[in-house]
Amino acid sequence: MSTHVDLHTTTTDHHKLSWSGQFDRLFIGGQWVAPAGTERLGITSPVTEETIASVPSASIEDVDRAVSAARNAFDRGPWASASLEERLGVLGRFRALYAEQADTIAHLVTQEMGCPITLSKVIQSGTPLAILDAYLELAREYPFRTIRRSSGGCALVTKEPIGVVAAVIPWNVPQSVLMMKLAPALLTGCSIVIKPAPETPLDAYLIVEMLQQAGIPDGVVNMLPADRNASEYLVTHPGVDKVAFTGSTAVGRHLASVCGHDLKRLTLELGGKSAAIFLDDADLDSAVESLRYLSLRNSGQVCSLKTRLVVSRRRKQELIDRLTALVASMPVGDPADPATQIGPMVTARHRGVVEGYIQAGKDEGATVVVGAGRPDRLDRGWFVAPTIFTEVDPDMRIAQEEIFGPVLAVITYQDEAEAIDIANNSTYGLNGAVFTADLDHGMAVASRMRTGTVELNGNSAGFHAPVGGFKGSGIGREAGLEGFDSYVEPRAVGLPPEYVERVS
DSSP, rough: OOOOOTTTTTOOOTSSSSOOOOOOHHHHHHHOOEEOOOOEEEETTTOOSEEEEEEOOOOOOHHHHHHHHHHHHHHSSSTSSSSSSHHHHHHHHHHHHHHTTTHHHHHHHHHHHHOOOHHHHHHHTTTHHHHHHHHHHTTSSSSSSEEEEEEEEEEEEEEEEOOOOEOOOOOOSSHHHHHHHHHHHHTTTHHHHHETTTOOOOOHHHHHHHHHHHOOOOTTEOOOBBHHHHHHHHHHTTTEEEEEEEEEEEHHHHHHHHHHHOEEEEEEEEEOOEEEETTTTTHHHHHHHHHHTTTTTGGGOOOOOOEEEEEETTHHHHHHHHHHHHHHTBBBBBSSSSOOOOOOOOSSSHHHHHHHHHHHHHHTEEEEEOSSSTTTTOOOOOOOOOOEEOOOOSSSSHHHHHOOOSEEEEESSSHHHHHHHHHSSSSSSOOEEEEEEEEHHHHHHHTTSSSSSOOOTTTOOTTOOOOSSGGGGGEEBBBBHHHHHHHEEEEEEEOOGGGGGOOO
16 A cells, blocks of 8 residues: 555545545655554544544554664764755755645644634644744754853854654644644754654654655654554653653653653643733723634644633623623534634543533532533534633632633632732643733733743734743743754863864
8 A cells, every 4th residue: 555645636525534545654764664563543533523544553663663763863864964054955845845735734634633724724734834934044043053262261062963852742733833843853953753643643644755855864754653652662762862742731740750760851841721811901802802813723722722811800791791702703613614713622532521621610610601512503523612601710620720622711800919810820831911001011910920921912922932831831942042952962162272263
């Protein structure tokens, strides 16, 4: 069976793959190779609840082969010693291929995990391209070589590639998260083993094929769909120098423990329970409209969403009225329909988790304003109606734990100090927002929020800024110049004074 992915084939049935057949290979050492075992991972449509494809589930032996290939490519291949211009050339060709196939990638991710297609073209293929563009631009600014002089000596400080990277990718925005790791790893000269989520491995096949077409040397990029056991083996493998993980805080804590034992380098981008503070002078019409994206995109399955809405008692009802109207304007249904704004949860199990939180909110005394059930007229697919709770105590489970679904909690405050306390009353610190007509005042409030990003009046920070969190939301940063830091090791070479000019 052919392993080639035909990126130009299309279909009118958006619940079927854009090409026929199953994937039967892994990408190791620059080749599509047969897996060592026979286990497979089935990919199930969250809309039809039917299997749409399957891929090999990598074995321990496959992990050994992939890490060995990456190790050999790093230690003996041309990539780690290539010039920045050479790396930029390959990634530039990859960028052109990616742009040509952006629409295909968007449809594929929609088929895999149910992101509404209109949004998918933005966050599942457009955003990854923007991330890649930012890294390509910033690579020329990054201080790979600097001279540092002091009274005690003179040094050439270089940023050396860290080695072999294991990149563990989640299912919710697989391409965006992959690009956050892939671009800086390759631009700094690392080799990488990509481990896509079992729910969304198909888009990773397209990426490695495009990298191969762009001329990436053999072994520099490897790709293994895998179950939990093989994934655990990968991140603890002695041939892996660094783990880059995005996912739940619970798994992140486990990885921090196992990687800490071997002093393995690690970056973690974890969960969030982000708060949006609405000051009394905020324009609620524009603020609530921005929540269509800031709080409910990807059907609530994004870690940076603002799911705690913190408003004064004086303006609570105004906010609720607008939220109710917002939800009513967001069609729930088939994610292949361009009109759909809320799609299904990724799996039946995850829908059960979200529904469990909705029940917990009711049990703890919160009031349902809208939603809290399964949408009418959708008798198959893993859908949850967008849900708004009010009368939420800041310590309730729905205000403290990441739900990862279309569930919002309205929490009231008496004064500004209490609003900030509520926003900071979280084990997470990934994102947040402040809405106000007074931007200086909003900046002052933002500076008191213990979170990695604050969006003032909903404005994005962009991908030249670092992404990451305080507290339980992670370790390290991705994007921006800071995104390169975790893929390099600094080296200092003491220089004789007469030699400084020759290496400057």
